[in-house]
Amino acid sequence: DAGITQSPRHKVTETGTPVTLRCHQTENHRYMYWYRQDPGHGLRLIHYSYGVKDTDKGEVSDGYSVSRSKTEDFLLTLESATSSQTSVYFCAITVGQFTEAFFGQGTRLTVV
């Protein structure tokens, strides 16, 4: 158990509203990631962080922003949710260079 907690676990929101997903880790790992999972695409990287206030874009970052003000928390924000952002979102951490990633339980987001 890598001590990763995502909240909320499920959310339904309306198009155009802002949404923030939270990822919390208990073990002070430096690298944290947000992925989205969609049928036929596997998991795709949205953003990642390599330290407090250090973040960078992934493959599918349009429409998303992130913040990391504390080592333990990595927030993903959809500024204005769209139906194409309906997905399952996973937070992940890596415990060292080129080691396996450990994932949170996922957040199922539905934009109606």
Add this chain to the structure above:
Amino acid sequence: AQKVTQAQTEISVVEKEDVTLDCVYETRDTTYYLFWYKQPPSGELVFLIRRNSFDEQNEISGRYSWNFQKSTSSFNFTITASQVVDSAVYFCALSLQGDSSYKLIFGSGTRLLVRP
């Protein structure tokens, strides 16, 4: 460009059959890491194995085995004597030594259904 292909979208087998899940990867990096993850119906992602590009030894863990072949850029996963509990989506993933983000590049997954 880096890419992972899992061409088998869905596989259905009867319990006790052996099944192989294919994974083909593309990269120009000489040092890289390959992974397999399992996603059972409950939705969590479970790490199964990591292999680096310099280690082509096959790996066996109980009923699971992995065949890594650099010549064909493949990292296939075999379940021997499948069980209903093996029903899940399985993902193959790639990580590159030259990528300072250490991110994983995932295939699209193979859904395995093991019928009693």
